[in-house]
Structures are given as C-alpha cells and as structure tokens.
Amino acid sequence: MPRELRLEAVGRRYGVRGPWVFRDVHLNPAPATLTRIEGPNGTGKSTLLRLLARIDAPTEGRVTGAPRTAYVPERFPAALPFTALGYLTHLGAVHGLSRTAAERAAGDWLDRFGATAHAHTPMSRLSKGSSQKVAVAQALLAEPELLVLDEAWTGLDTDARAELERAVAERTAVGSAVVFVDHDPRRLAGRADAEYTVRDGTLHRRTAAEPTTAPNGPHMTIEVHGPTAPLPPEALRLATATEETADRTHRLTVPASHSDVLLRALLTARPPWHVVSVRQDGSRHR
Incomplete structure (x- = not known):
C-alpha cells in the first residue's frame, strides 16, 4: 500500500x-x-x-x-x-x-x-x-x-x-x-x-x-554564501522570502521560531552554506 x-x-x-x-x-x-x-x-x-x-x-x-x-x-x-x-x-x-x-x-x-x-x-x-x-x-x-x-x-x-x-x-x-x-x-x-x-x-x-x-510575529533575515548548487529544498520550504543579492549570496527571511531549523538545513547541506549574517527585528549579528 x-x-x-x-x-x-x-x-x-x-x-x-x-x-x-x-x-x-x-x-x-x-x-x-x-x-x-x-x-x-x-x-x-x-x-x-x-x-x-x-x-x-x-x-x-x-x-x-x-x-x-x-x-x-x-x-x-x-x-x-x-x-x-x-x-x-x-x-x-x-x-x-x-x-x-x-x-x-x-x-x-x-x-x-x-x-x-x-x-x-x-x-x-x-x-x-x-x-x-x-x-x-x-x-x-x-x-x-x-x-x-x-x-x-x-x-x-x-x-x-x-x-x-x-x-x-x-x-x-x-x-x-x-x-x-x-x-x-x-x-x-x-x-x-x-x-x-x-x-x-x-x-x-x-x-x-x-x-x-x-505572516505574524518576529522574523529573522539570514544572509548566506555558498556553492554553485541551489539552496537546499528544506531551506526554501521554510523561508517566507528569498532574494539573490550577489553571485552565490542569498538573503532568506524566516519566522524566528523556524530559524534554527533553516540554519541547520544550510549548515548540514553537502557542500554546506556559509552564514554571513543574521538579522532580527532590525539588529544585525555577525
């Protein structure tokens, strides 16, 4: 079945x-x-x-x-x-x-x-x-x-x-x-x-x-740089918005409650993506 x-x-x-x-x-x-x-x-x-x-x-x-x-x-x-x-x-x-x-x-x-x-x-x-x-x-x-x-x-x-x-x-x-x-x-x-x-x-x-x-509640904006391969499907499913800001650099927006799951999908991809920055509610953390 x-x-x-x-x-x-x-x-x-x-x-x-x-x-x-x-x-x-x-x-x-x-x-x-x-x-x-x-x-x-x-x-x-x-x-x-x-x-x-x-x-x-x-x-x-x-x-x-x-x-x-x-x-x-x-x-x-x-x-x-x-x-x-x-x-x-x-x-x-x-x-x-x-x-x-x-x-x-x-x-x-x-x-x-x-x-x-x-x-x-x-x-x-x-x-x-x-x-x-x-x-x-x-x-x-x-x-x-x-x-x-x-x-x-x-x-x-x-x-x-x-x-x-x-x-x-x-x-x-x-x-x-x-x-x-x-x-x-x-x-x-x-x-x-x-x-x-x-x-x-x-x-x-x-x-x-x-x-x-x-969409409601706090969101995270995560900027990543990575391989020539597309973003992992898991990351695309979790993100509410994606934008390619430069060659192999992407900006993803995700509800704060899902951000750790998205980061895990990026960091465990093969090859992994490099996290450039994370911004929450207007504050940037590198």
Whole structure:
C-alpha cells in the first residue's frame, strides 16, 4: 500500500439516518507540506482529522495509503496509569526503539517542551498544560510521516508553543506531511502550503483570491554564501522570502521560531552554506 494518505469522495455521518457531517471530501496531504484546516465550530474539522489519523472510518468513500501517522487530539486522555516519562518510554518501545533509546528520546522531548520536572509525575496529576506537552511529545516521538494536530497548541505556554512550531518545521523539512487545526488564525500564518475550509458540508480549498492572514510575529533575515548548487529544498520550504543579492549570496527571511531549523538545513547541506549574517527585528549579528 502506498505511504501517502489520500481521501477520495469521503463522507461521514453518525448513525444510519443521522445527518451528514460532510460529504465528497477529497484530500491528499503531500509529503513535506503543511496543510491548515479551518471552519466554524461544529462543521466537522475534528472528524476530518480523525479520518486522516485512521482513528475513525468514513461512512462512504475511501481512505488509502499507510504512512506512519501520529495524532494529537483536541482532548488528550491524561488519566493513564503511567508517569509522563514512563508513558513516553512505553510508546517509544511500541514504535520499535529499545528501552534505553526510548527513555532517552522521551527525556529529550520532555526537555524540549520544558517538562523535565514532571517526568516522574503520574499522568493523572499533571496540569492541563503539562498533559498537553506529553500529548505533543508522544506524537513527535514517533517521527511520523503524517502528523495530525487538532488544537495541539491549546494549553501550552509561550515557549512550548514556539517549540511545537519548530517541531512542525522540522517534520516538513525531513519530508513529513503535517495537517493542523488551530483556533488562532495567527498560528503558522503564511506558512501553510495548502489551506482548506470545512463549510456547507464539504471541504473547500482556499484560492489565491480569498483573503489570507499575513505572516505574524518576529522574523529573522539570514544572509548566506555558498556553492554553485541551489539552496537546499528544506531551506526554501521554510523561508517566507528569498532574494539573490550577489553571485552565490542569498538573503532568506524566516519566522524566528523556524530559524534554527533553516540554519541547520544550510549548515548540514553537502557542500554546506556559509552564514554571513543574521538579522532580527532590525539588529544585525555577525
């Protein structure tokens, strides 16, 4: 079965005679892309994400493809008989890691989301914010080919929200597809490769003529000099703007939350690119 997921003429309703949530939905989240799903409450966004995550099945139509998928639900079941570290270690083992490697990866993700202090806290005693950090960590631990996020930023503190944005950039940079719903229109604004709205019982792709939210928040401008080869595809996917300022010299603009991922793509390219300067909010650092 192909790895790439595809929804073909999918419809979903609950009960034999229940009303249709939506019908005739076609969606194919391509590798290395970010897809945003929008729509008013109650239109079926979460239902659609559950179909993508293969947690729910369509009433009609087909879902094909079998990518390695991870899902962060809108409400994470926190009352589990594990500590935070124990739960993540268990899932790492489920994904095929040795116990030692699973525990190391679990600790790394808890550290990234600022939750190391809660590593040995029972899941049932975690706050909403700490529980949500475990929820996103369990999804990222799987290194998924398809990452499905349903209001995953809700409950996270500012640093953890930025870290999740970085993690999303990392997943698309290595070729994963990411599909997300978020109530904040500024979330990853301007970064999506495709945007859809659930309305009138089906899925509509946003066209260029429809209004979009402008990119928001601090940005970095990075100037690099490098080989005759083109810029790495990962860097081009992350940048909101690129400009060739001289022979083999380029200026790239990127949201600050994604700058470290872009720099890593440039510095680990073969051959690597040389970083000439980095500017944030009008200040230049060399």
